[in-house]
Each structure stands twice: as structure tokens, then as C-alpha cells.
Amino acid sequence: MTGFREAVVDLGAIAANVAHLRTVVGTPHLMAVVKANAYGHGALPVARTALAAGADWLGVADVEEALQLRDGGIDAPILAWLHDPDVDFAPAIGRGIDLGLSSARQLRQAADAAAALGRTASVQLKLETGLNRNGVHEPDWPDVFALAAGFERAGLLSVRGLFSHLSNASPADDADAVGRFERGVRLAAEAGLTPSLIHLASTAAALRLPAARFSLVRIGIGLYGLSPFDDQSSHDLGLVPAMTLRGRVAAVRRVAAGAGVSYDHLWRAPEDGNLALVPLGYADGVPRQASGAASVRIRGGTHPIVGRIAMDQFVVSVGQADVAVGDQVVLFGDPATGAPSATDWADAAGTINYEIVTRVGHRVPRSYPQPGPGSPAGPDAAAAPDATPASAAPDPEG
Ligand SMILES: *Cc1c(COP(=O)(O)O)cnc(C)c1O
Numbered sequence: 001m002t003g004f005r006e007a008v009v010d011l012g013a014i015a016a017n018v019a020h021l022r023t024v025v026g027t028p029h030l031m032a033v034v035k036a037n038a039y040g041h042g043a044l045p046v047a048r049t050a051l052a053a054g055a056d057w058l059g060v061a062d063v064e065e066a067l068q069l070r071d072g073g074i075d076a077p078i079l080a081w082l083h084d085p086d087v088d089f090a091p092a093i094g095r096g097i098d099l100g101l102s103s104a105r106q107l108r109q110a111a112d113a114a115a116a117l118g119r120t121a122s123v124q125l126k127l128e129t130g131l132n133r134n135g136v137h138e139p140d141w142p143d144v145f146a147l148a149a150g151f152e153r154a155g156l157l158s159v160r161g162l163f164s165h166l167s168n169a170s171p172a173d174d175a176d177a178v179g180r181f182e183r184g185v186r187l188a189a190e191a192g193l194t195p196s197l198i199h200l201a202s203t204a205a206a207l208r209l210p211a212a213r214f215s216l217v218r219i220g221i222g223l224y225g226l227s228p229f230d231d232q233s234s235h236d237l238g239l240v241p242a243m244t245l246r247g248r249v250a251a252v253r254r255v256a257a258g259a260g261v262s263y264d265h266l267w268r269a270p271e272d273g274n275l276a277l278v279p280l281g282y283a284d285g286v287p288r289q290a291s292g293a294a295s296v297r298i299r300g301g302t303h304p305i306v307g308r309i310a311m312d313q314f315v316v317s318v319g320q321a322d323v324a325v326g327d328q329v330v331l332f333g334d335p336a337t338g339a340p341s342a343t344d345w346a347d348a349a350g351t352i353n354y355e356i357v358t359r360v361g362h363r364v365p366r367s368y369p370q371p372g373p374g375s376p377a378g379p380d381a382a383a384a385p386d387a388t389p390a391s392a393a394p395d396p397e398g
Contacts (some may be wrong), residue, residue, distance in 0.1 A: 013240035015053035031057035033220035089113035102134040124161030129177040145191035146171040161197035239326040244333035262307030285359035293348035297330040
């Protein structure tokens with residue numbers, strides 16, 4: 001039964017993607033990146049599934065996201081790498097969350113919080129290697145490494161890792177970043193640091209740049225079964241898209257040739273035909289930029305969205321096809337089922353598949369069907385019962 005609006009997340013697909021990526025990449029460690037509510041898929045169920053399927057680290061942007069995972073009962077290692085300038089690191093240190101640190105200032109904040117708690121903070125230093133976001137700037141490496149080594153001798157910090165992030169601007173830019181990162185790793189060793197985790201690659205580099213794999217890869221988009229590349233699909237990469245966004249036809253109408261549809265009458269019916277009203281809009285993350293450009297699946301047919309996508313709803317022209325109130329409408333899912341893909345929607349909206357899944361809104365309940373015996377997800381179904389009870393209720397993290 002399809003809900004009015006729902007994002008169905010196939011945890012078996014997530015487990016299969018983790019297993020596949022582990023095999024392909026072959027690093028000792030794999031971090032499942034579950035920031036932003038696991039790219040819209042639900043942080044807790046995805047985290048549990050990824051860990052059960054062989055990921056041994058979780059990655060999030062900020063400490064708040066990490067604490068929510070701890071509150072949800074997850075005791076696996078977690079790294080958080082983007083911090084409020086006035087962050088209090090004490091709760092994170094107290095709950096064993098690794099801090100990704102990008103400056104001397106953050107090192108001092110972490111050391112102060114550790115001293116106040118009487119604990120040792122586990123930290124991973126982020127090096128700037130060409131992306132020019134955060135990360136310690138190359139000229140500051142010697143000073144920051146010396147500062148970290150001093151805090152380590154004082155028992156305040158333990159430098160568990162060194163990491164950076166690639167621009168994916170070009171193979172040459174990424175190769176240059178790998179070289180810089182390796183210089184940083186050598187310099188850190190000379191400063192007396194002995195990090196056990198060295199990591200640079202997210203999904204794209206994990207798949208295409210073996211020199212960037214080191215001891216751990218940070219996998220986000222691939223976990224969700226989506227491709228980070230323009231020239232290779234999920235299927236080409238052996239990945240299964242996990243999210244299906246769907247709803248039910250809320251109204252049907254037959255209009256005469258020339259009838260205008262939705263705000264501004266951007267579209268007029270070229271001939272008499274049938275329209276279906278779908279109750280998802282930009283409040284639910286359906287990009288308004290895809291007005292007139294994306295398609296959906298209804299009763300085994302693919303039909304175009306016509307007119308403007310509104311806040312709560314959009315209209316589909318099904319021509320002479322029959323549709324009924326209550327029919328299931330799939331906006332995107334696994335293209336192997338005939339559905340449009342998140343990437344098709346991204347192309348229609350001028351964005352990337354990351355944004356399509358991540359922006360699915362709070363009004364859309366996430367549901368996690370249990371794979372049945374003999375279902376295609378069978379081999380990976382072992383991960384699902386641990387992961388979360390089947391539920392059509394909104395994920396509290398959603
Ligand atoms: C989001 C993020 C990732 C995951 O990237 P994908 O392309 O989704 O695999 C990895 N590392 C960092 C630092 C990130 O911010």
C-alpha cells in the first residue's frame with residue numbers, strides 16, 4: 001500500500017552497496033557517511049544497516065549529528081568534522097566521538113574541553129590539499145603538528161587520524177592533492193604523530209583513484225546506491241539505489257485542448273486528455289526547477305510533469321491513459337524497476353542526485369519495508385532485522 005507521500009528506503013540495498021564497495025575498494029576501514037539524516041534516508045536505520053554490513057566507522061558533519069547517533073544507541077566510532085566556532089567539545093569527547101579538527105584554535109578548544117573533563121580527546125587532523133574549504137593550511141602544518149604533539153604528550157589529545165577531501169575538479173587536481181596529502185602525512189610523522197587512520201577518498205575517488213584509498217574511505221553517495229559520476233550509472237557501478245519517492249494520485253481530471261495547468265499556465269493541453277494530481281511539491285523536496293522537465297511512473301507508464309511544481313503538489317499529463325484516484329505514483333527509485341532515477345530528476349532540475357535525495361522533506365515519512373524471504377535483497381536481509389523495525393512512522397531523525 002502506497003502512502004499519500006512516502007520515501008521507501010530499502011535497507012537491503014544499503015547493505016548490498018556496503019558489501020560491494022568493501023570488496024571493490026579493499027581498504028582496512030570503510031566509513032559510512034550518514035550526515036544530513038543519511039542524505040535524507042534516515043540516519044539511525046542507515047547507520048545500523050551499514051555497520052551490520054561491514055562499515056566500521058560513521059562520518060557526520062557536526063557534533064550534534066554525532067550525538068544523535070549516540071542517543072540512538074550507536075556505539076561505533078564516529079567522526080565529526082565541521083564545527084560551530086563556539087562549539088563546546090566536552091559532550092562529544094565525553095561520548096567518545098572523534099573530532100575532525102582544522103586549525104590550532106580548534107585543537108586548543110578540544111584540549112581545553114579534554115582537560116576540563118579529565119579525558120583524552122581522540123582527534124583527526126584535517127589537512128587542506130586544494131579544496132580550500134576547511135583543513136589546516138599547508139604553511140601551518142609544522143606548527144599545528146607540533147601543537148598537537150604537545151597536547152598528546154600532555155595526555156589531552158590522541159591524534160588518531162589525518163585526512164583531507166578532494167575537489168574532483170580533474171584527475172590532475174586530485175593527483176596533486178594526493179601528493180600534497182602524502183607530504184603532510186610525512187611531516188606529521190616527523191613531528192612525532194602516529195595516526196593509525198589516513199584517509200582522503202569519498203565515493204568518487206574510492207572508485208576511481210586507488211592512490212587516494214590509504215587506510216579508510218569515506219563513502220556517502222555510493223552507500224545510497226547513487227553514482228557520483230556523469231558517465232557511469234548506479235547500475236554500471238554495481239550499486240542499487242535505496243530510496244523510492246512515491247505518493248498516490250490525489251485527483252484526476254479530463255481537460256480539453258487549450259486548458260492551462262498550474263500557476264502561470266506554463267503548459268496548455270495540446271489535445272483533450274487526462275491529468276493526475278500528485279501530492280508532493282517543493283516543500284517535500286521536489287525541485288520546482290524540474291517543472292515541465294521531469295517524469296513519473298504511474299501504472300507502468302512514464303508520464304511528464306506539466307506546468308509548475310507547487311509547494312504541495314504537481315500535475316502529470318497522462319494523455320489518453322487511464323489513471324484513478326489512489327494509484328501509486330513513483331517519482332524516482334531504482335531504474336531497474338522502470339522508475340525514473342534520482343539522477344534523472346537531478347538532470348531535469350540542473351542539480352546533482354545528492355541534492356535530490358537529501359532534500360526530501362520532513363513531511364515525507366520514511367518507511368523501511370522488511371525484505372521477504374526470497375526477495376532480491378535476500379542475501380543481505382540479515383542486516384535488516386537488526387537495523388530497525390518495519391515502520392511507516394516518520395523517522396524521529398527525519
Ligand atoms: C560528504 C562527505 C563525504 C562523502 O562524500 P560522497 O561523495 O557522498 O561519498 C566524504 N568526506 C567528507 C569530508 C564529506 O564532507
